[in-house]
Amino acid sequence: CHQKIDPPGFALESFDVLGAWRDRYRALGGKENLVKGFGKNGQPFAFHLGLPVDAAGEMANGDAFGGIREFKKLILQDERAVARNLATQLITYATGTTVRFSDRPALEEILNKSEDSGYGVRTLIHEIIQSPLFRSK
Secondary structure, three states, X not given: OOOOOOHHHXXXXXEOOOOOEOOEEEEOOOOOOOEEEEOOOOOEEXXXXXXXXXXXXXXXXXXXXXXXXXXHHHHOOOHHHXXXXXXXXXXXXXXXXXXXXXXXXXXXXXXXXHHHHOOOHHHHHHHHHOOHHHHHO
């Protein structure tokens, strides 16, 4: 499903449903070589080690990655995009409403003022609370 809907989701395949790291998928069946673990409901159960996890994928622009570490490196090539996403989420949380098209100039101004600090979280929050987005929404 990730191939069409969410190609970067492959990078997260190395994490199970509870967020723990895994190198292999779980498989059920048989009573030999069982490994103890926990299910989606948090209850203990036993399973077999299945196929190795393949966390490789490709971004929409064609950049390939071999796992979560390579994916992080690709994402961090554009720090401003990461900061824009974080600022957008912080604004949404702080104001209770999404950032709209008309809010983009104010968002870009927040990013411009935060650029010298390397888009630090403290600076982003400081600039957001002083912005018209926070004060008038």
